[in-house]
Amino acid sequence: MHNTHVLIAYGSKHGATQGIAEKLGEALRSDGCDAVVMPADRVDDVSGYDAVILGGAVYAGRWHVEARRCARRHAGQLRHLPVWLFSSGPVDDSAERRDIAPVRGVARWMQRLGAREHITFGGALTAETPGRIAHSLVRHGKGGDFRNPERIHQWAHHIAAQLATSS
Numbered sequence: 265m266h267n268t269h270v271l272i273a274y275g276s277k278h279g280a281t282q283g284i285a286e287k288l289g290e291a292l293r294s295d296g297c298d299a300v301v302m303p304a305d306r307v308d309d310v311s312g313y314d315a316v317i318l319g320g321a322v323y324a325g326r327w328h329v330e331a332r333r334c335a336r337r338h339a340g341q342l343r344h345l346p347v348w349l350f351s352s353g354p355v356d357d358s359a360e361r362r363d364i365a366p367v368r369g370v371a372r373w374m375q376r377l378g379a380r381e382h383i384t385f386g387g388a389l390t391a392e393t394p395g396r397i398a399h400s401l402v403r404h405g406k407g408g409d410f411r412n413p414e415r416i417h418q419w420a421h422h423i424a425a426q427l428a429t430s431s
């Protein structure tokens with residue numbers, strides 16, 4: 265019996281989603297999985313993994329382009345693997361208060377890939393985030409880091425538990 269190999273791929277423009285992916289990786293490793301974390305555009309082969317977690321930042325209602333491309337590129341294989349999707353978005357506490365449904369494009373990928381679950385995590389937009397829109401939002405008090413490490417860890421443990429019972 266080998267350890268469960270989990271790929272965590274992310275589409276991130278400014279690093280918030282990457283941070284979430286890395287936390288998921290840490291938590292899965294602490295549960296005994298072999299977790300590999302990489303940007304979605306670097307994924308060229310998903311064979312060899314027992315499960316895949318694919319996440320992306322949401323910009324203007326759309327999942328990060330590299331998350332979408334990764335889903336498309338590997339759809340044939342992903343359909344036969346346990347897959348979980350996540351989004352990083354709201355820069356407020358709404359993701360803490362209720363389950364936020366995937367945006368339409370992500371809901372479609374859920375279906376096409378037969379993904380097990382989707383979760384929306386709070387995102388981050390801080391003074392360090394580059395870009396004019398980001399700076400202006402932060403200046404108007406619309407920024408903050410709403411990633412909740414506890415919730416990210418919980419989701420990873422929940423996935424590890426499902427993988428343990430299914431293997």
Ligand SMILES: Cc1cc2nc3c(=O)[nH]c(=O)nc-3n(C[C@H](O)[C@H](O)[C@H](O)COP(=O)(O)O)c2cc1C
Binds near residue numbers: 276277388398
């Ligand atoms: C121009 C812009 C548009 C955004 N649009 C959305 C959106 O439609 N829905 C959402 O939930 N979050 C939206 N956000 C928040 C980002 O998704 C959030 O900051 C995310 O955590 C960024 O991830 P990244 O650093 O990995 O790119 C937007 C942020 C910016 C700067």
